[in-house]
Amino acid sequence: MTPESRLLDDPLVAWLALVHAPRIGPRTVARLIAHFGSPTAIQCAGTARLAAAGLKPESIAALRQPDTELLETVLAWSKRPDAHILTLDDPRYPSQLAAIPDAPPLLYVRGDVSLLAEPQIAIVGSRNPTPGGREVTREFTRQLSAFGLVITSGLAVGVDGVAHAAALECDGRTIAVLGTGPDRVYPASHRDLARRIAESGALVSEFTPGQEPLAQNFPRRNRVISGLSLGVLVTEAALKSGSLITARAALEQGREVFAVPGSIHNPLARGCHALIRDGATLVETAAEILASLAPMLRDALATSAMASTEVTDKTATATLLDADAQQLLMVMGFDPVAPDELVGRTGWLAQRVTAMLLILELGGHVSSVPGGRYCRVHCA
Helix, strand or coil: CCHHHHCCCCHHHHHHHHHCCCCCCHHHHHHHHHHHCCHHHHHHCCHHHHHHCCCCHHHHHHHHCCCHHHHHHHHHHCCCCCEEEEECCCCCCCHHHHCCCCCCCEEEEEECHHHHHCCEEEEECCCCCCHHHHHHHHHHHHHHHHCCCEEEECCCCCHHHHHHHHHHHCCCCEEEECCCCCCCCCCHHHHHHHHHHHHHCEEEECCCCCCCCCCCHHHHHHHHHHHHCCEEEECCCCCCCCHHHHHHHHHHCCCEEEECCCCCCCHHHHHHHHHHHCCCEECCCHHHHHHHHHHHHHHHHHHHHHHCCCCCHHHHHHCCCCHHHHHHHHHHCCCCECHHHHHHHHCCCHHHHHHHHHHHHHCCCEEEECCCEEEEHHHC
């Protein structure tokens, strides 16, 4: 069956025809769907109605006769076993991203599509980080991954690649947002990294299969990175770093922006310092990020528990706990205990214990009691 014969009975083809019509961007797509109801309804609308809705003749012509070669390419890609195409009305489309004004109407995903709905933190920065910047990125990635956050970045060389690799090395979960089609990897040196991400995480793109890297696509990619995430962490960046575009997009989207300070003599710290002057939160530990994101994490946990129909609330929230957090829960016992006592029982740093207590409290496993102590929920 040809794409032409499917236009009226295949919602996906109608979406593709709409998204790839010239002079129709994400905001126009949203406006048209709000007006007509669906891409299929737009396809069926008369020329006069489409013109009255503000569409130009070339856009209307493309809707009437879409690029069948492009449609066939996309439909062929969608038949891959690890390929997914999410439209804005797909229940799997991440609600966090759908809330931004220019949300991509289509997402092409390779890998575990369910990760897109999980709480995420974006980690971005310089393409040429210092050794110290690399280590800071690894440290934050390991800690945030241990607390169950998905690490999201852009697969670029430098900080992006370090963050993705560090997440995989500690058995964390990571999402790479591409500035190419979902079947392309840029830079080519990250092909193996992209393969590993697709196997245990997800590769995400709003660009059609076959799309090669174009300079204008990467700022668009950046707003998806921040749109998917609860917040953006910049670990090291120069004043003209592309990661600052992601940070600005995050601020426009109402996301939290965090920046790691550095030496005043390090030119790759100046971007972070500029962000801090402009209102980003200065952070030195992952615990500070978790404390800032606590209300949103609590909402995410509540949403996850409500959506689950096969497991108890406790099991649903436990998915965000790692083995160390579960160990801390066990050593607490059943009586109120102070953080200092837990430091003594575990031998861990106070900062680590405090951060894990926060995660356990957000998950409904412990509660704080008078005197700065904590106890398991059933002994509060």
